[in-house]
Amino acid sequence: MFDGVAPWIDLVAWSMTNSALPLYNRTLSWLALVYDPVLSSNISSGRIVMGGLTPGFDDFTQSWGACQQRNIPRHPDLMRAQLDYFSSHSIQHLFIYTWDDWTEGSQCEPDVKNGTQILLLLRQSITSFYGATQNTNGDTMLISRWVNYPQLRNCTAINVTSIPSIAISCPTTNCANYLYSYSTMILLLSCQTIFKIPYGA
Secondary structure, three states, X not given: OOOEEOOOOOHHHHHOOOOOOOHHHHHHHHHHHHHHHHHHOOOXXXXXXXXXXXXXXXXOOXXXXXXXXXXXXXXXXXXXXXXXXXXXXXXXXXXXXXXXXXXXXXXXXXXOOOEOHHHHHHHHHHHHHOOOOOOHHHHHHHHHHHHOOOOOOOOOOOOOOOOOOOOOOOOOOOHHHHHHHHHHHHHHHHHHHHHXXXXXX
């Protein structure tokens, strides 16, 4: 167990940075907004500040973003800038988010489109960050395991013949009301469970 601080992916801070900057420089500006206040605060003795690594972000499902599309590009420069910032600010502990969060586009695990690209970048970048020796044989084994895994990979021949009967697009009504109604429903279900209130009462 440890007592530390690991700021999450801050999309508000990202939106405050200059989109005209190269991605590497924009990432440094983003991290300065998120981490500088934490690093300059009076952190109690024994606590650590952890560097949060993400390969990107894409709230393409708009599941919790108030129906606003938000995106941090999945690009090697994003990862390089994060590690360079952490190194220059003596942040020695890393926190990776996330392995498989596909709905927010921050996943590191292999996919059909890019294969092991992100996972290898993460593996090699962290190795360099800690000054360790690159394990090229391990990289080759990882790629081989992914490529030779016994499952279908080419899905281009599949033709979609129907569309879902339930619309999964963003609701046209006010999103805040939609989320409020959803939260209220969960609360009611919880109350019915706790207090044994009959459904329909």
